[in-house]
Amino acid sequence: MAKVPKASELAAGTQHKPPKTGWMDTPVDFKPGTWCYAGKPKNLEVVGLPNPREWSPADADWKLPSNWQDTLHEGLKERLRKYRSLQLFMDICVRCGACSDKCHFFIGSGDPKNMPVLRAELLRSVYRKDFTMAGKVLGKMAGARELTEDVLKEWFYYFFQCTECRRCSVFCPYGIDTAEITIIARELLNLIGCNIDWIMGPVANCYMNGNHLGIQPHAFVDEIEEVTGVRIEPTFNRKGAEILFITPSGDVFADPGTYTLMGYLMLFHEIGLDYTWSTYASEGGNFGLFTSHEMMKRLNAKMYAEAKRLGVKWILGGECGHMWRVINQYMDTMNGPADFLEEPVSPITGTKFENAKGTKMVHLVEFTADLIKNGKLKLDKSRNDHLRVTYHDSCNPSRAMGFFEEPRYVLNNVCNHFFDMPPNTIKEQTFCCGSGSGLNTDEYMEMRMRGGLPRANAVRHVHEQHGVNMLSCICAIDRAVLPPLMDYWVPGVGVTGIHELVGNALVMEGEKERTTDLRNEPLEGMEDSDNEDL
């Protein structure tokens, strides 16, 4: 792994030195720490993707198929026909520049090719050359250029320096969504075997094993009993359960996601929910979204297939980011309609989730917000008094779902000290974690720290103003990538899922006196209690 510069060096280094040559003629410099390793041949073979081979983006020879230009030309032609939004996005940009300083990668790197307008231009210039009369006749004068190996390398480098977060689209007066352009560009790159292993590994694992990591949540039952004295009994593959619960496997894999998972299990136990997990559809995350529309559809299909096999009424989904983009924007039309499921109704409050009429899938945070609103949970907020909490709106639930108020409602009901970050960094305008869309890999750490700088700056603001020491979020990737980002830019701030805080505050039937939170940290006023585990 490349050495990551110190935070002070990186902050000083955001002053990008403009190259001497124009943007069309400046080749990419594959500097360690700013690109991801290539997809391993075995992972491509598992899902039948073309051109599996050993190669590295830093190599001069990418071992491309001999007809790679024709393949990409035909691929772009097909997609222009299929996705009318793509055709529109290629034609209507007026280069007003409103999006240019809105990308976290541009802010953190200063590299002009990370301005959304120029990122899109990397593909648009080839589109002009191949598909417009002006481009064919006038060439460079019309902003057109040939698809050469240098251009291809530029595509790879910069379309894997976009987290598909859609922040830029919020500011574009024409609604151009650069994330969609990135999605198509990555799809094209996949046609000739140019992909990254941090995406291909999870895709292959998910396809073969049902989840990215091949693990199950049994382990946490003992830990919950240790903290609360209550034994919970989750079930797996139980036919006839009312609800199927699907969450990202990141919740089972490592702290702090595991604490969020404990919160889910405690909540379900306390309200007596009739639910089951599936060991087949055991992954909410869908790295197919970062590969191609076809792969996203393939990996998503198991959710409805399992719901049908188990005979449940509807599906409840855990705290995840891109999982919800796939569910909310694509699942119903891609793999639905799920007529065999019922319109979701909370068995505890009777609330009908009209917004989930199409997908038949409800987000756990809105489910919990509804429980609280209807007075169904006994909560002791003071159990989170050792924490001063802020909230990171994960890009997908916020911009792809409009999910702004429910998380804040839950937070304000489970903790006494909640502080929002500045308005231009939250909700619709939230800044990305800098590591989404499959870029959460170690070899890419410098770019992650650069891309995460704007988010970290906003956290630093509430850390300094209000003593915030905990950053909450509802995304499994965020729970994995925000801890190193905080350690780097704002040491002293931890990361949590919302249901960890719910689990801390939840007063359970028959519980023992709580002296610690779910992390075994002493509750406020319990620092001296006789707890041999501390």
Ligand code: SF4
């Ligand atoms: S804001 Fe929209 S129209 Fe303006 S440069 Fe950016 S993508 Fe083009």
Ligand code: SF4
């Ligand atoms: S989608 Fe996000 S990462 Fe991509 S160009 Fe726009 S702001 Fe940058």
